[in-house]
Amino acid sequence: MRNGICTKCGRATVYSGRDMPAKASTGNTVPIDFQHSAALDNYVCIGCGYVERYISDPQALERIGKQWRDATRKRKNDAR
Numbered sequence: 415m416r417n418g419i420c421t422k423c424g425r426a427t428v429y430s431g432r433d434m435p436a437k438a439s440t441g442n443t444v445p446i447d448f449q450h451s452a453a454l455d456n457y458v459c460i461g462c463g464y465v466e467r468y469i470s471d472p473q474a475l476e477r478i479g480k481q482w483r484d485a486t487r488k489r490k491n492d493a494r
């Protein structure tokens with residue numbers, strides 16, 4: 415997706431909101447904790463409408479790595 419090719423339809427019709435000044439505006443963020451959130455870079459294929467989102471702020475990624483649970487870690491009561 416980030417290389418301009420849509421991962422769903424294969425067309426080179428992907429546009430990026432990465433450099434949009436208002437990219438952290440309403441709803442376009444991931445909450446990290448009570449005080450922090452990370453802005454999302456949206457990649458949209460105008461061929462099929464598929465959307466992918468990424469966090470590009472290295473500090474936000476580092477904070478998530480320190481504060482969030484590793485998704486591969488299983489909990490005792492997971493019903494899997």
Ligand SMILES: [Zn+2]
Pocket residue numbers: 420421422423424425459460461462463464
């Ligand atoms: Zn597409």
